Amino acid sequence: MTIEKNKLTGTIFNIQRFSLHDGPGIRTTVFFKGCPLRCIWCHNPESFDKSIQVTFDQEKCIECDICKGVRDISTSERCPANAIEVIGEEISVEDLYSEIEKDKGYYETSNGGVTFSGGEPLMQSEFLVKILKKCNENNIHTAVDTCGQASKEVFEKVNDLVDLYLYDMKFIDNDLHEKYTGSSNEKILENLKYLSDKNIRIFIRLPLIPGITDTEKNITEVVEYLKRINFEQINLLSYHGYAKNKYIKLGINVELDQLETISESRLEEIKNKFVSAGFKTVIGG
Amino acid sequence: MLTDRVQKLREQSLEAIPHIWIGRGEIVTDTYLKNEGKVSTPVLRALTFKDILEQKPICINDGELIVGEKGDSPAGAPTFPELCCHTKKDFDVMNHREKISFKVDKNAYKIHKNKIKPYWEKRSIRHKILETMSEEWMDAYEAGVFTEFMEQRAPGHTVADKKVFTKGFNHFKSEIRNSKEKFQAGSDPDKLDRIEQLKAMEITCDAIIRFAERHSEKALELASTEKDPQRKKELENIAEVCKYVPANAPRNFHEALQAYWFIHLGVTTELNTWDAFNPGRLDQHLQPFFEKGIKDGSLTKDSAYELLNLFWIKFNNQPAPPKVGFTLLESATYTDFANINSGGLTTDGSDAVNEMSYMVLDCIEEMRLLQPSSNIQLSEKNPDKFIERALHILKKGGGQPSIFNSDAVIQEMLNMGKSIEDARDGGTSGCVETGAFGKEAYILHGYFNLTKILDLTLHNGYDNFSEKQLSVGTGDAMFFGSFEELMSAFKEQLKYFIDIKIEGSNKIAEIYAETMPAPFLSVIIDDCISTGKDYNAGGARYNSSYIQGVGTGTITDSLSSIKQHVFDNERFTMQSMIQAIDDNFDGYEVLHSIVKNKTKKYGNDDDYPDSLMQEVFNAFYDSVNGRPNAIGGHYRINMLPTTSHVYFGSVIGATADGRKAGKPLSEGISPVQGADKKGPTAVLKSASKMDHLKTGGTLLNQKFTPQIFNDPKGVTAIKDLVRTYFKMNGHHLQFNVVNADTLRDAQLHPQSYGDLIVRVAGYSDYFNNLGSDLQDEIIERTEQCISI
Numbered sequence A: 001m002t003i004e005k006n007k008l009t010g011t012i013f014n015i016q017r018f019s020l021h022d023g024p025g026i027r028t029t030v031f032f033k034g035c036p037l038r039c040i041w042c043h044n045p046e047s048f049d050k051s052i053q054v055t056f057d058q059e060k061c062i063e064c065d066i067c068k069g070v071r072d073i074s075t076s077e078r079c080p081a082n083a084i085e086v087i088g089e090e091i092s093v094e095d096l097y098s099e100i101e102k103d104k105g106y107y108e109t110s111n112g113g114v115t116f117s118g119g120e121p122l123m124q125s126e127f128l129v130k131i132l133k134k135c136n137e138n139n140i141h142t143a144v145d146t147c148g149q150a151s152k153e154v155f156e157k158v159n160d161l162v163d164l165y166l167y168d169m170k171f172i173d174n175d176l177h178e179k180y181t182g183s184s185n186e187k188i189l190e191n192l193k194y195l196s197d198k199n200i201r202i203f204i205r206l207p208l209i210p211g212i213t214d215t216e217k218n219i220t221e222v223v224e225y226l227k228r229i230n231f232e233q234i235n236l237l238s239y240h241g242y243a244k245n246k247y248i249k250l251g252i253n254v255e256l257d258q259l260e261t262i263s264e265s266r267l268e269e270i271k272n273k274f275v276s277a278g279f280k281t282v283i284g285g
Numbered sequence B: 001m002l003t004d005r006v007q008k009l010r011e012q013s014l015e016a017i018p019h020i021w022i023g024r025g026e027i028v029t030d031t032y033l034k035n036e037g038k039v040s041t042p043v044l045r046a047l048t049f050k051d052i053l054e055q056k057p058i059c060i061n062d063g064e065l066i067v068g069e070k071g072d073s074p075a076g077a078p079t080f081p082e083l084c085c086h087t088k089k090d091f092d093v094m095n096h097r098e099k100i101s102f103k104v105d106k107n108a109y110k111i112h113k114n115k116i117k118p119y120w121e122k123r124s125i126r127h128k129i130l131e132t133m134s135e136e137w138m139d140a141y142e143a144g145v146f147t148e149f150m151e152q153r154a155p156g157h158t159v160a161d162k163k164v165f166t167k168g169f170n171h172f173k174s175e176i177r178n179s180k181e182k183f184q185a186g187s188d189p190d191k192l193d194r195i196e197q198l199k200a201m202e203i204t205c206d207a208i209i210r211f212a213e214r215h216s217e218k219a220l221e222l223a224s225t226e227k228d229p230q231r232k233k234e235l236e237n238i239a240e241v242c243k244y245v246p247a248n249a250p251r252n253f254h255e256a257l258q259a260y261w262f263i264h265l266g267v268t269t270e271l272n273t274w275d276a277f278n279p280g281r282l283d284q285h286l287q288p289f290f291e292k293g294i295k296d297g298s299l300t301k302d303s304a305y306e307l308l309n310l311f312w313i314k315f316n317n318q319p320a321p322p323k324v325g326f327t328l329l330e331s332a333t334y335t336d337f338a339n340i341n342s343g344g345l346t347t348d349g350s351d352a353v354n355e356m357s358y359m360v361l362d363c364i365e366e367m368r369l370l371q372p373s374s375n376i377q378l379s380e381k382n383p384d385k386f387i388e389r390a391l392h393i394l395k396k397g398g399g400q401p402s403i404f405n406s407d408a409v410i411q412e413m414l415n416m417g418k419s420i421e422d423a424r425d426g427g428t429s430g431c432v433e434t435g436a437f438g439k440e441a442y443i444l445h446g447y448f449n450l451t452k453i454l455d456l457t458l459h460n461g462y463d464n465f466s467e468k469q470l471s472v473g474t475g476d477a478m479f480f481g482s483f484e485e486l487m488s489a490f491k492e493q494l495k496y497f498i499d500i501k502i503e504g505s506n507k508i509a510e511i512y513a514e515t516m517p518a519p520f521l522s523v524i525i526d527d528c529i530s531t532g533k534d535y536n537a538g539g540a541r542y543n544s545s546y547i548q549g550v551g552t553g554t555i556t557d558s559l560s561s562i563k564q565h566v567f568d569n570e571r572f573t574m575q576s577m578i579q580a581i582d583d584n585f586d587g588y589e590v591l592h593s594i595v596k597n598k599t600k601k602y603g604n605d606d607d608y609p610d611s612l613m614q615e616v617f618n619a620f621y622d623s624v625n626g627r628p629n630a631i632g633g634h635y636r637i638n639m640l641p642t643t644s645h646v647y648f649g650s651v652i653g654a655t656a657d658g659r660k661a662g663k664p665l666s667e668g669i670s671p672v673q674g675a676d677k678k679g680p681t682a683v684l685k686s687a688s689k690m691d692h693l694k695t696g697g698t699l700l701n702q703k704f705t706p707q708i709f710n711d712p713k714g715v716t717a718i719k720d721l722v723r724t725y726f727k728m729n730g731h732h733l734q735f736n737v738v739n740a741d742t743l744r745d746a747q748l749h750p751q752s753y754g755d756l757i758v759r760v761a762g763y764s765d766y767f768n769n770l771g772s773d774l775q776d777e778i779i780e781r782t783e784q785c786i787s788i
């Protein structure tokens, strides 16, 4: 795909059709590349860096020497074995929209739509605004899955174009937040309050990582905090498996040796806490 | 809940050992020896029918309420030597093989050798067909360009309609007499033939009535010695029922099921029809009897359900009669394709889902039998609750029920010129075939190997498999200068073989029309009585002949590969592509990797390959659709393979999409196994770019992991997938809910998976019953899952 100069493009790393866990109905989820946080449990480490990355899979390589040992974007297309994998692509608003539009029929039947996720879509706000507008014009329901780490101005730019925010929360305790995500949660909580005051439709999403986010203390604090927030529902997300291989392939430090999956019973317990606080609580996305 | 009675009979049905009942073959031979040449052919066939039903043993199994077997006992399969005559070797094969075996006892061997074979060997329809066919036809047939359904089975494909639930055979007899009188008084040039035909029909009416009476007598006989007072009462009731139906119109739920069952036995005894007969819109037909019974207190929901369960068991007691020769070796199923449906629209076009529709679904869920197969006909007007109930059953595995788009099915029939009422009263049967129930002969003439046509095009008409020049030369493909040149050569080859196929099919249809009328079937299919014409000779209101296209995914990807790598990107030449294929990619590792990994493939909602699929489909449609058949109707297409994609793959070398020589082709209109990478919404979009409304049926299987069905959002999402596919005019969708790992484990430990049922193509089967090539093919199909 050739991109004309000065034409606005976004950097994404995946378009997932038939997504069922990123908002209501059947959705297409667009994963933006680049994220301000570094949650140690993240299973999309390819979302960290905004730049396009290339990985090489020795096992797939058939040693044809077509690449002449140069394994980069320029040779990946010609590699017969798909051993040279490019992670991320620059895409124009039109091209992205035409991918999103492909499943419009399914969105209509299922009350689904598109979800912009990542990474952090708000990091590419100019591009995001354009693609949101395009979806709005064509009556496609839009959701933005955000970690909340963005400036208020950015939110102001996109608020009117978003039908639903999927707002990720991790910790109320700022030290823990810094320890596990690499950033303070000050702005995140501030933005949530701001959106809440504007009565925008919000689903809160809380990843439950055993021993990290699912502690009694954190859960109690989240419940208390949310009492002051207007939101429609909270989704409790459990994680299965850890993308260790992806980290290794990308050359990113592996901080967690393995990721335990939260037990069913603990999940139920936590769910009950949210339910008792009067929140609509959903297990899974 | 299944009652003890049902559970016991179900077990017995599952445990019954398939065996040959030689009695039918013997009676047919006797009747022909006695009457051939002395009476007209229709009357000869009617007398054959009568003799079988008068002489065959009557079987009433302990505890059953719906009675009658096609053979001597459950799982007894008759032979049809007048259609195809087994050899001793055939008997040895079926008797001794591990899968899909039929026991043949000494007596059967003896009678067959001394009486049946000497008479039929040179007289059977199969023999006549193979003698009549042209050399070109034989060459193409033997090379695996197409198959021929009717070389071993009779043209049957049709389904019962309401009349058999609302009228009895005494009534049909009076209709026949009226028609006869009309022709006697008139001056129709074919008057005498028509009168003979009607005479034959009348004989079969008496025969079926007598057959039922014999069951009535047997029931009384059993009752007279029965110690258990309750069973005695039941037997007396059976006697009463069998005395009344099918001579008269059924008066209640029990009689309705029994009346149909006798008709089913009649149709499948008269001839071994393809894609067996079924009761059609069963929920519609039964609902009035159900309501009446509940109202007058003669029926409860439980007793109705038990009867329905027992009815189901009767189907499972009848394994598909074994074939002969190579087809016998290839046969991988006992299934006979009776496919019972529920749902759809009423004659006036409103939502037809009723209480019986749900009871039929309950029955499917609890019985878990291979036969009958089952499906729902889903209209936009049917409630979500209905499809959700069906998905809930599918979730448990077993591949039933399949789901049909009744709005599209109706549209397909309208496109073929049927009346709206006949279309709404119709539906699908067999695997996925569209038909006007009770009014149409929709005859399948055989599978057509589209991928092989491409292979022949690439080799200028020469077939590497049979090592023969099979067709006209369309130029050396090595020197084609453009993709268009390749496509036009392909279309020329396609037309050449379709012409051969149709010419052969017409001759076969004529052989049946002249020598193998089906007077009993003719009684119950409109308008055979009023026209005095046989079902096999064009007596039905609508007469359609189908050719089934196979290998959609494989041929599309192969074309896409050539277009993309040879002509668009010029990555390699046509010479190297053809050489690589001929060498099964040995020594062409790089080329093989490129075509496998870099080709734009069908099933990803990508117009590049999908438009090639459309081009192939349209070429196939244009060369077949609308051509006149031998029985006053037209040729049509549908897109389904049953298991022929495995056979068709075995007769083709490697293909340009990277498939190795001899491997199965893609199945139905599904993408090549594993070629679809963008999930189910993309697959369905690609598939919907085919114009389903121009066909009489397409088949799309999707394999889903059980995890998706267990997801709280999963069932709703699947429902929405189906609804959206149907809005795009998709004809049929079927789910296999199983993990590939489970299937792999089942291959290793078959003993632990005795009851594992999977969807094959238009039918389900025990995984253990399948040949390993078919097992592998199913494992390789893409597993749709959801990301978490």
Ligand code: SF4
Binding pocket: A060, A061, A062, A063, A064, A065, A066, A067, A068, A069, A071, A078, A079, A080, A081, A082, A083, A084
């Ligand atoms: S082109 Fe691909 S397969 Fe060939 S040597 Fe390079 S990486 Fe390996």
